[in-house]
Amino acid sequence: MPNKRVTISDVARVAGVSRTAVSFAFNNPEQLGVETATRIVATAHELGYAPNPIARALLSRRTGVIGVLVPFTIAQSFANPFIAAFMQGVGEVCDEQSLAALIVSPLDGSLEQATRRAPVDGYIILGLNEDHIEIAPLSRRQVPLVIVDGDASAVSQVNVDDEGGAYAAAHHLLAKGHRDILMVTFQSPSPAHENDVYYGVGGRRLAGYKRAFAEYGLPLRYDHLMQSLTSIEGGAAAFGVAWSAGLRPTSVLALSDAMALGVILQAKRVGLSVPANIEVIGFDDVPLAQLTSPQLTTVHQPIVEKGATAARLLVEALGENSPPKKVLLPTSLVLRESTR
Amino acid sequence: MPNKRVTISDVARVAGVSRTAVSFAFNNPEQLGVETATRIVATAHELGYAPNPIARALLSRRTGVIGVLVPFTIAQSFANPFIAAFMQGVGEVCDEQSLAALIVSPLDGSLEQATRRAPVDGYIILGLNEDHIEIAPLSRRQVPLVIVDGDASAVSQVNVDDEGGAYAAAHHLLAKGHRDILMVTFQSPSPAHENDVYYGVGGRRLAGYKRAFAEYGLPLRYDHLMQSLTSIEGGAAAFGVAWSAGLRPTSVLALSDAMALGVILQAKRVGLSVPANIEVIGFDDVPLAQLTSPQLTTVHQPIVEKGATAARLLVEALGENSPPKKVLLPTSLVLRESTR
DNA sequence: CCCATTTAGTAAACCGTTTAAGGAGAATGC
DNA sequence: GCATTCTCCTTAAACGGTTTACTAAATGGG
Numbered sequence: 001m002p003n004k005r006v007t008i009s010d011v012a013r014v015a016g017v018s019r020t021a022v023s024f025a026f027n028n029p030e031q032l033g034v035e036t037a038t039r040i041v042a043t044a045h046e047l048g049y050a051p052n053p054i055a056r057a058l059l060s061r062r063t064g065v066i067g068v069l070v071p072f073t074i075a076q077s078f079a080n081p082f083i084a085a086f087m088q089g090v091g092e093v094c095d096e097q098s099l100a101a102l103i104v105s106p107l108d109g110s111l112e113q114a115t116r117r118a119p120v121d122g123y124i125i126l127g128l129n130e131d132h133i134e135i136a137p138l139s140r141r142q143v144p145l146v147i148v149d150g151d152a153s154a155v156s157q158v159n160v161d162d163e164g165g166a167y168a169a170a171h172h173l174l175a176k177g178h179r180d181i182l183m184v185t186f187q188s189p190s191p192a193h194e195n196d197v198y199y200g201v202g203g204r205r206l207a208g209y210k211r212a213f214a215e216y217g218l219p220l221r222y223d224h225l226m227q228s229l230t231s232i233e234g235g236a237a238a239f240g241v242a243w244s245a246g247l248r249p250t251s252v253l254a255l256s257d258a259m260a261l262g263v264i265l266q267a268k269r270v271g272l273s274v275p276a277n278i279e280v281i282g283f284d285d286v287p288l289a290q291l292t293s294p295q296l297t298t299v300h301q302p303i304v305e306k307g308a309t310a311a312r313l314l315v316e317a318l319g320e321n322s323p324p325k326k327v328l329l330p331t332s333l334v335l336r337e338s339t340r
Numbered sequence: 341m342p343n344k345r346v347t348i349s350d351v352a353r354v355a356g357v358s359r360t361a362v363s364f365a366f367n368n369p370e371q372l373g374v375e376t377a378t379r380i381v382a383t384a385h386e387l388g389y390a391p392n393p394i395a396r397a398l399l400s401r402r403t404g405v406i407g408v409l410v411p412f413t414i415a416q417s418f419a420n421p422f423i424a425a426f427m428q429g430v431g432e433v434c435d436e437q438s439l440a441a442l443i444v445s446p447l448d449g450s451l452e453q454a455t456r457r458a459p460v461d462g463y464i465i466l467g468l469n470e471d472h473i474e475i476a477p478l479s480r481r482q483v484p485l486v487i488v489d490g491d492a493s494a495v496s497q498v499n500v501d502d503e504g505g506a507y508a509a510a511h512h513l514l515a516k517g518h519r520d521i522l523m524v525t526f527q528s529p530s531p532a533h534e535n536d537v538y539y540g541v542g543g544r545r546l547a548g549y550k551r552a553f554a555e556y557g558l559p560l561r562y563d564h565l566m567q568s569l570t571s572i573e574g575g576a577a578a579f580g581v582a583w584s585a586g587l588r589p590t591s592v593l594a595l596s597d598a599m600a601l602g603v604i605l606q607a608k609r610v611g612l613s614v615p616a617n618i619e620v621i622g623f624d625d626v627p628l629a630q631l632t633s634p635q636l637t638t639v640h641q642p643i644v645e646k647g648a649t650a651a652r653l654l655v656e657a658l659g660e661n662s663p664p665k666k667v668l669l670p671t672s673l674v675l676r677e678s679t680r
Numbered sequence: 681c682c683c684a685t686t687t688a689g690t691a692a693a694c695c696g697t698t699t700a701a702g703g704a705g706a707a708t709g710c
Numbered sequence: 711g712c713a714t715t716c717t718c719c720t721t722a723a724a725c726g727g728t729t730t731a732c733t734a735a736a737t738g739g740g
Binding site for chain 1: 694695697698699
């Protein structure tokens with residue numbers, strides 16, 4: 001029996017004024033006599049009145065919330081150190097702009113469905129192109145967007161040099177003489193063509209590996225490519241499968257740090273020591289990578305900065321007609337203990 | 341020049357029907373002739389119409405978003421492994437109930453201000469009592485609430501056995517003969533009385549330490565109690581100050597894992613080896629605690645479950661008049677490598 | 681063939697605010 | 711002393727939907 005929330009009308013009635021007067025008392029006190037204004041405020045306080053943010057948002061067309069569209073469940077997102085670091089960057093801008101950030105996950109498997117329900121002013125979109133089937137309706141509706149780790153022309157985008165970073169990682173191993181290199185990859189969301197492993201972030205990173213291999217006159221061996229989920233468990237599973245299949249690589253290139261950590265875990269389980277018996281390089285350089293043992297050699301990308309940049313671009317896009325911008329952030333190979 | 345969003349009126353006009361008909365076409369198709377309904381849906385699709393979630397929320401009094409009120413900035417929250425684990429639990433319930441979760445941070449230093457702007461259906465409140473000055477207005481307004489790590493009577497609450505867990509940790513060290521124990525604590529938010537270190541989570545944990553000390557006929561020595569921020573840096577700083585002050589403890593009790601990790605870091609910096617020269621016990625058992633080197637001995641609390649429980653209770657509170665519930669989850673000492 | 685019922689749609693009210701336009705009375709200008 | 715300007719407050723419309731009540735036409739039963 002939650003007795004109805006007290007509205008502006010209640011305050012108006014009790015104070016014996018119009019609803020407009022109450023609104024003025026808070027937002028435009030100079031329109032009112034001092035005595036009336038203070039009386040209204042007092043009544044409001046007494047009644048425990050707080051303006052309904054939804055009603056306000058409807059009128060102002062601003063919720064003060066920005067959405068971050070991710071292809072994971074909410075639980076997975078919070079468990080994912082990459083997302084956590086990214087959101088930290090988004091959060092910095094939100095804090096400074098007095099905004100809030102909402103993680104928007106697929107609803108019944110559909111991101112588009114989810115966007116129909118989320119009360120947000122605009123979206124940062126992770127890992128999907130502007131013309132992706134789930135995203136296109138948004139741009140069509142002129143919803144302010146920023147694409148991260150994907151392609152866009154009509155809206156702003158933020159990317160990192162995935163290809164270059166991956167090249168550096170693969171080159172490093174090849175230069176040290178490794179020839180039996182296992183690659184652990186994740187599935188790209190909805191590739192443009194079936195079996196198109198070159199789509200999206202994963203594709204760009206693989207392209208980097210490929211270029212390095214090519215420089216050594218080697219092809220990218222698809223039988224040395226294990227696909228799994230981008231999580232510690234996924235990485236462990238991938239290495240487990242490879243090992244069971246009889247592969248005995250001398251090093252591993254993982255498409256994400258989480259997978260790399262899983263690989264290391266599983267390698268230890270089958271009795272290998274890292275980096276003595278097998279060297280492992282990850283990708284992303286999540287904060288966690290410095291805390292594990294061994295510390296992870298990985299391709300650094302400025303995740304927090306990426307999040308902050310995306311948020312800043314979205315804030316811009318929320319304003320008057322601002323032209324779309326393209327930002328490319330650098331990557332770099334960070335040598336730690338999981339390689340010799 | 342973002343041409344206005346297409347509204348239900350636009351669709352109605354183009355399709356040559358009333359706004360009601362358009363609404364029916366989506367929510368109540370059986371009220372309409374099949375031919376009309378499909379025509380309306382087609383027009384809507386063509387125009388790229390999507391109902392405005394805000395308008396909908398205003399009418400239904402439901403946004404589908406639950407707020408998590410935390411005393412940190414958004415950026416800090418996402419960087420905080422405890423919050424991350426907690427939100428993972430909240431997220432599990434959100435995923436299953438098709439809800440979203442919004443982290444609500446202080447606005448201009450005031451949580452109460454922040455709650456006036458957030459478009460949410462109810463709040464999970466971390467670490468503040470129901471009658472806290474920032475919270476009271478909410479309960480007064482009958483906003484559905486769940487208090488976590490705090491006291492409540494009119495609304496549901498979720499707690500863990502902080503006192504018991506802390507007791508176990510202190511007891512463990514004392515039983516091994518330690519007598520020179522440093523305690524690293526964080527400041528409780530807005531204590532009931534000035535200098536009341538026994539307020540809130542921190543207070544309950546300290547009380548547990550105190551009980552263990554008492555069993556050994558020892559007082560809680562306040563000159564062995566360093567207060568700092570609950571972060572890795574904060575822990576490092578606290579140990580640094582203690583060390584500089586000439587303290588040479590044989591073990592450390594930290595009120596959070598983050599602080600414990602900071603202590604270990606700083607201990608290593610001054611040339612100590614953990615656990616050989618100094619033993620360290622944390623609190624919380626964040627997922628990270630198992631990945632560090634040495635792995636952290638700590639008091640386990642079921643963080644994810646705590647988040648999920650809180651979310652479930654809030655979902656209940658969102659429904660018809662449901663009585664408030666009190667849940668107490670257990671804690672347990674987990675021995676790992678930071679103790680011998 | 682007439683009355684009752686169903687079908688297919690509409691008009692109007694409502695959710696809780698803000699804002700543009702306006703009006704009554706007091707103060708000011710000339 | 712009358713027109714004009716302030717001051718202070720109100721009325722009404724708007725934001726973008728949903729829902730209740732109602733109506734006109736079609737159908738059915740006897």
